[in-house]
Amino acid sequence: MSAxxxxxxxxxxxxxxxxRALDDVSLTVxxxxxxxxxxxxxxxxxxxxxxxxxxxxPTAGTVLIxxxxxxxxxxxxxxxxxxxxxxxxxxxxxxxxGVTSTDNVANxxxxxxxxxRERRIRAVEALHQVGLGHRLGHRPNQMSGGERQRVAIxxxxxxxxxxxxxxxxxxxxxxxxGAGIVDLLHELHGEGTSIIVITHDNALAEKLPRRIMIRxxxxxxxxxxxxxxxxxxxxxxx
Amino acid sequence: xxxxxxRETPMHSRLLASDVYRLGFSxxxxxxxxxxxxxxxxxxxxxxxxxxVGISSSSQAQLSATLDRLGTNLMTVAPGTSVFGEEQPLPFxxxxxxxxxxxxxxxxxxxxxxxxxxxxxxxxxxxxxxxxGVMTASSDLLRVIGxxxxxxxxxxxxxxxxxxxxxxxxxxxxxxxxxxGEQILLGDxxxxxxxxxxxxELAPEIDTSVLLGERQGTSANAGERxxxxxxxxxxxxxxxxxxRQLIPGTVAPQSPSDVTVGRPSDALAAKQASDQAFTGxxxxxxxxxxxxxxIGVANTMVISVLERRRxxxxxxxxxxxxxxxxxxxxxxxxxxxxxxxxxxxxxxAAVTAAFAVxxxxxxxxxxxxxxxxLGATLVIGALxxxxxxxxxxxxxxxxxxxx
Ligand SMILES: Nc1ncnc2c1ncn2[C@@H]1O[C@H](COP(=O)(O)OP(=O)(O)O)[C@@H](O)[C@H]1O
Ligand SMILES: [Mg+2]
Numbered sequence: 001m002s003a004x005x006x007x008x009x010x011x012x013x014x015x016x017x018x019x020r021a022l023d024d025v026s027l028t029v030x031x032x033x034x035x036x037x038x039x040x041x042x043x044x045x046x047x048x049x050x051x052x053x054x055x056x057x058p059t060a061g062t063v064l065i066x067x068x069x070x071x072x073x074x075x076x077x078x079x080x081x082x083x084x085x086x087x088x089x090x091x092x093x094x095x096x097x098g099v100t101s102t103d104n105v106a107n108x109x110x111x112x113x114x115x116x117r118e119r120r121i122r123a124v125e126a127l128h129q130v131g132l133g134h135r136l137g138h139r140p141n142q143m144s145g146g147e148r149q150r151v152a153i154x155x156x157x158x159x160x161x162x163x164x165x166x167x168x169x170x171x172x173x174x175x176x177x178g179a180g181i182v183d184l185l186h187e188l189h190g191e192g193t194s195i196i197v198i199t200h201d202n203a204l205a206e207k208l209p210r211r212i213m214i215r216x217x218x219x220x221x222x223x224x225x226x227x228x229x230x231x232x233x234x235x236x237x238x
Numbered sequence: 239x240x241x242x243x244x245r246e247t248p249m250h251s252r253l254l255a256s257d258v259y260r261l262g263f264s265x266x267x268x269x270x271x272x273x274x275x276x277x278x279x280x281x282x283x284x285x286x287x288x289x290x291v292g293i294s295s296s297s298q299a300q301l302s303a304t305l306d307r308l309g310t311n312l313m314t315v316a317p318g319t320s321v322f323g324e325e326q327p328l329p330f331x332x333x334x335x336x337x338x339x340x341x342x343x344x345x346x347x348x349x350x351x352x353x354x355x356x357x358x359x360x361x362x363x364x365x366x367x368x369x370x371g372v373m374t375a376s377s378d379l380l381r382v383i384g385x386x387x388x389x390x391x392x393x394x395x396x397x398x399x400x401x402x403x404x405x406x407x408x409x410x411x412x413x414x415x416x417x418x419g420e421q422i423l424l425g426d427x428x429x430x431x432x433x434x435x436x437x438x439e440l441a442p443e444i445d446t447s448v449l450l451g452e453r454q455g456t457s458a459n460a461g462e463r464x465x466x467x468x469x470x471x472x473x474x475x476x477x478x479x480x481x482r483q484l485i486p487g488t489v490a491p492q493s494p495s496d497v498t499v500g501r502p503s504d505a506l507a508a509k510q511a512s513d514q515a516f517t518g519x520x521x522x523x524x525x526x527x528x529x530x531x532x533i534g535v536a537n538t539m540v541i542s543v544l545e546r547r548r549x550x551x552x553x554x555x556x557x558x559x560x561x562x563x564x565x566x567x568x569x570x571x572x573x574x575x576x577x578x579x580x581x582x583x584x585x586x587a588a589v590t591a592a593f594a595v596x597x598x599x600x601x602x603x604x605x606x607x608x609x610x611x612l613g614a615t616l617v618i619g620a621l622x623x624x625x626x627x628x629x630x631x632x633x634x635x636x637x638x639x640x641x
Binding site: 053055079080081082085090108111116 | 249252268549551552553554557558559562634635
């Protein structure tokens with residue numbers, strides 16, 4: 001029983017009079033799960049994703065990724081973890097302008113020490129996988145928003161991470177392209193990737209097997225069938 | 239499953255060296271105008287330094303070529319002045335005396351006719367002497383000073399019987415004599431120009447002289463032999479110093495300390511040395527330009543880092559560790575600086591070549607200067623890139639998700 005993510009009593013505070021962006025969050029995500037994190041703007045979704053993706057460290061609590069305690073890792077070790085085990089998809093795509101989709105995707109392997117030739121070969125494979133086999137040499141400004149987000153997803157999965165984290169992946173897309181992205185995420189999930197999607201779009205969340213509600217930094221609901229694994233309303237202790 | 243095995247092996251993120259170069263380079267070409275403008279400062283500094291050193295080195299090469307050609311073993315002897323300010327004439331036959339000194343190879347003498355002046359024609363005012371000296375020349379003189387005939391012929395024993403003169407290059411110009419065969423006046427007497435000399439480098443005083451054979455000198459001097467006033471000596475290069483010490487006692491046994499012995503090649507080298515001091519100043523200015531260029535690169539890099547927080551955050555999310563970000567920006571600063579360095583080296587070398595060719599000098603740019611220039615750019619790039627690169631590496635990975 002290897003949980004891909006386990007949070008125990010995680011809090012993240014910001015600022016001098018500390019404001020809590022995450023407040024005593026506990027959460028377990030099993031390998032191969034797919035779930036949505038839903039909540040209004042400013043509720044702490046991105047903060048949660050940063051913590052889950054080891055981009056940020058909590059001010060309190062324990063974060064285990066693949067059973068590895070994040071607090072015990074150096075910055076370089078966490079970078080290694082991200083390079084090999086985690087893929088990120090962002091609302092604003094974050095593609096390099098003036099660079100072909102193949103090279104944008106190949107950058108997903110840049111920090112794994114894979115030589116350029118092999119990076120490109122695997123990038124082309126990943127682009128085919130996300131349905132962009134006909135856009136290999138296109139630059140971001142020659143593609144639609146939906147296509148750009150597909151390129152970003154290809155970049156996030158080109159190193160075959162067991163965990164994919166997506167922050168509002170459809171937030172900048174029209175509903176048709178958004179639906180296409182959600183289908184793609186389902187496909188990747190079908191191939192065994194654990195996926196966490198942050199969204200404030202309830203329609204999108206409805207299509208995912210498990211949903212977690214967050215409000216003011218606290219988890220307020222979990223739709224998971226195995227509800228004893230979950231958690232934690234305000235004031236509860238683990 | 240293999241997952242547990244993976245968990246135990248630490249996973250490192252790695253950035254290949256080839257990718258560091260690629261990142262640094264592509265960072266530059268992504269903003270070409272900015273790159274060119276900020277490389278310009280470095281280019282100007284390096285170009286200035288290389289041109290200054292190259293031009294100085296080319297003129298040095300020209301000097302040593304000249305000295306090779308002219309020899310550094312020529313000495314000149316001038317009579318001293320007594321304590322009463324009178325010129326002590328050199329004795330007749332001084333040439334023969336000097337010739338007997340150990341290490342002396344050849345000797346030429348001139349004897350100034352103080353009161354005799356040269357004129358273009360009878361119509362010329364007698365006060366209009368053009369500052370030219372009329373002097374006798376021994377037949378060896380031309381060979382000893384390494385002079386050359388531009389037109390006509392040198393004084394020979396044959397021509398010495400006739401009123402024939404040879405003009406230094408500047409004398410011919412001042413007198414308006416274009417070719418041998420024309421006539422001039424020495425005092426009131428008509429002389430035919432037998433030859434015109436080229437400009438001489440080691441004995442420039444000959445350029446402004448009107449030379450006549452020793453026999454003609456005697457008749458021009460109202461039948462009295464003309465006292466030698468200068469002796470030109472070629473000595474064995476190895477024994478120059480000992481010759482130099484023996485000369486005064488040989489030419490003026492009574493008052494050797496009054497005699498001045500000069501070495502014209504020293505004067506040329508001394509002039510060069512004073513140019514060197516000026517070169518030092520220009521190199522100083524060039525290094526200030528380089529410093530300003532370095533600050534320009536640092537400034538560009540700092541701005542670049544501020545603008546690229548997102549990109550840096552993204553790279554961190556893709557697995558870049560802090561050293562990878564630092565290396566990327568350091569490489570970019572190095573490339574930026576190197577771009578300026580290479581351009582500056584090319585410009586500096588071109589300026590040097592143009593200047594040297596324009597002056598008829600050999601082109602000489604010491605390779606160590608080129609290497610030093612490029613080395614300096616790398617050091618500047620590293621220094622200018624260090625701070626921005628460290629700032630870049632400190633940007634938190636969460637920047638990628640900031641909307
Ligand atoms: N770097 C930060 N510094 C200070 N406050 C922050 C920072 N990041 C997030 N916050 C605060 O934490 C709260 C949660 O933010 P965020 O996680 O971005 O919410 P969401 O993604 O759900 O809109 C907000 O009140 C926000 O202002
Ligand atoms: Mg957010």
